[in-house]
Amino acid sequence: MLLILIALVFFAIRKASQGKVPKIRSFPAIEAIPEAIGRAAEMGKPIHMSSGFAGLHDASAPMTIAGLAILSHVAEEAARRGVPMRYTVALSHLVPVVEELMKSACARAGRPEMYNPDTIYYVGETQNAFMAAAMGFIYRERPAASFLFGATFYETVTVLGSAAVVGAFQIAGTPRVFYQPYLITTCDYTLLLDELYAAAAALTKKPQDLGSIAGLDYSKFLSLIFIALGTILSTAGLAWWNALLRW
Amino acid sequence: MVITWGMLMSIGAIIRRKETTTLLFLVPAVIVLLDYCTGIGNQTANALVGWASALAMFAYLLGGIALFRYHVNRIRKRKADEWQQSIIVLVSFIALLLIALIPDTKSLYDYLFANLVTPIQTAITAYIGFYAYTIFYRACGKVKSLETAVLIGATILGLLFNASAATSMWPILADVGVWIRDVPNNAAVRAMTIGIGLGIIQLFVRTMLGLEKAYLGETGA
Numbered sequence: 001m002l003l004i005l006i007a008l009v010f011f012a013i014r015k016a017s018q019g020k021v022p023k024i025r026s027f028p029a030i031e032a033i034p035e036a037i038g039r040a041a042e043m044g045k046p047i048h049m050s051s052g053f054a055g056l057h058d059a060s061a062p063m064t065i066a067g068l069a070i071l072s073h074v075a076e077e078a079a080r081r082g083v084p085m086r087y088t089v090a091l092s093h094l095v096p097v098v099e100e101l102m103k104s105a106c107a108r109a110g111r112p113e114m115y116n117p118d119t120i121y122y123v124g125e126t127q128n129a130f131m132a133a134a135m136g137f138i139y140r141e142r143p144a145a146s147f148l149f150g151a152t153f154y155e156t157v158t159v160l161g162s163a164a165v166v167g168a169f170q171i172a173g174t175p176r177v178f179y180q181p182y183l184i185t186t187c188d189y190t191l192l193l194d195e196l197y198a199a200a201a202a203l204t205k206k207p208q209d210l211g212s213i214a215g216l217d218y219s220k221f222l223s224l225i226f227i228a229l230g231t232i233l234s235t236a237g238l239a240w241w242n243a244l245l246r247w
Numbered sequence: 248m249v250i251t252w253g254m255l256m257s258i259g260a261i262i263r264r265k266e267t268t269t270l271l272f273l274v275p276a277v278i279v280l281l282d283y284c285t286g287i288g289n290q291t292a293n294a295l296v297g298w299a300s301a302l303a304m305f306a307y308l309l310g311g312i313a314l315f316r317y318h319v320n321r322i323r324k325r326k327a328d329e330w331q332q333s334i335i336v337l338v339s340f341i342a343l344l345l346i347a348l349i350p351d352t353k354s355l356y357d358y359l360f361a362n363l364v365t366p367i368q369t370a371i372t373a374y375i376g377f378y379a380y381t382i383f384y385r386a387c388g389k390v391k392s393l394e395t396a397v398l399i400g401a402t403i404l405g406l407l408f409n410a411s412a413a414t415s416m417w418p419i420l421a422d423v424g425v426w427i428r429d430v431p432n433n434a435a436v437r438a439m440t441i442g443i444g445l446g447i448i449q450l451f452v453r454t455m456l457g458l459e460k461a462y463l464g465e466t467g468a
């Protein structure tokens with residue numbers, strides 16, 4: 001099954017790179033990033049960013065990778081408009097990755113002088129330190145916008161909560177199921193669940209990237225067919241099917 | 248054989264190539280995936296996972312440098328209302344590090360941890376409950392659609408279901424709460440989990456093809 005799903009995504013990417021580029025709906029959360037940063041530029045205030053308390057060393061890595069791709073886009077937009085940023089990070093191995101990401105984002109924006117290593121604030125390896133540092137910055141500096149994308153854990157509640165208190169424009173996204181209600185109730189725009197992966201791919205608007213989103217849709221469609229088929233066969237109580245499930 | 252600067256630069260250039268980084272991702276990923284699905288190459292996969300953890304440990308040094316650089320800069324620039332806090336951070340960091348390194352000071356380290364670090368951590372954790380309730384309160388003021396009303400209604404029922412006093416007064420709440428948890432909630436969580444899994448497969452293929460480079464500090468933009 002896994003091989004079939006991988007093959008489907010491959011097929012969609014290949015089809016797109018051959019010229020059959022699929023039409024992908026826009027993501028309001030991504031479209032709203034320039035608006036949020038423009039607000040910060042007008043107010044003369046900084047922005048806060050984070051990818052949560054997760055890194056690249058465990059099962060949360062795919063979420064962190066998708067989050068970093070979007071944060072790089074945010075950093076580029078902020079550098080272009082000369083808006084100061086603050087990226088709070090709690091995992092040391094992310095520090096060099098984010099440094100490079102910020103440096104290349106500033107260079108792409110044509111403002112390499114906007115890169116400042118102090119933008120990245122490493123707080124130590126504990127979640128409580130991360131929460132305290134993020135909340136402290138939000139209450140002291142009162143950022144105009146706050147971005148949280150990645151594998152976020154219970155720091156989601158405090159970061160979103162404190163940013164809501166200071167009236168920051170909030171855009172956030174995480175595939176973590178249990179934090180979806182917090183996103184819906186506090187953010188102006190959200191990327192719910194697997195939208196984060198799709199949005200990360202949609203940033204570049206390259207045919208291959210758009211093809212990978214179409215591949216994701218094909219695999220969802222195939223999964224739905226399997227779910228419907230499985231439900232019908234299980235309800236019918238066929239012996240060979242039940243034996244196959246037990247195997 | 249003499250290793251020259253030029254040779255080192257060439258090795259660096261090879262490592263930085265897109266193909267090399269993609270291979271460094273792909274080979275361990277396939278080995279671990281094969282082990283997960285079939286059990287083949289279990290020892291190699293376990294070793295690779297161990298290496299990843301060991302490599303992540305080296306990054307502590309980078310983190311320490313970043314922390315020092317940030318706070319020393321703040322003290323040097325006398326950033327208003329913040330540089331004093333940086334002194335506290337650096338003094339605490341150095342003091343705990345030294346106490347941990349000096350032999351026969353375990354009792355002092357344990358005392359500081361139990362009486363200083365743990366209470367601070369508990370206090371910060373308490374914020375979660377506070378923010379969870381304020382976020383819920385904010386959500387109550389934002390009921391503009393049927394979906395939000397359903398969310399708020401389900402949250403109220405969930406809160407009451409988990410409060411033993413409420414279920415004692417109104418036993419029907421227990422049945423309603425269990426139904427919400429086991430039927431609509433469970434079905435939604437399963438659907439979400441399938442969607443997330445498919446998203447991870449898409450990201451895996453993108454990384455395998457070198458389309459996704461955020462983990463290298465680059466983007467495809």
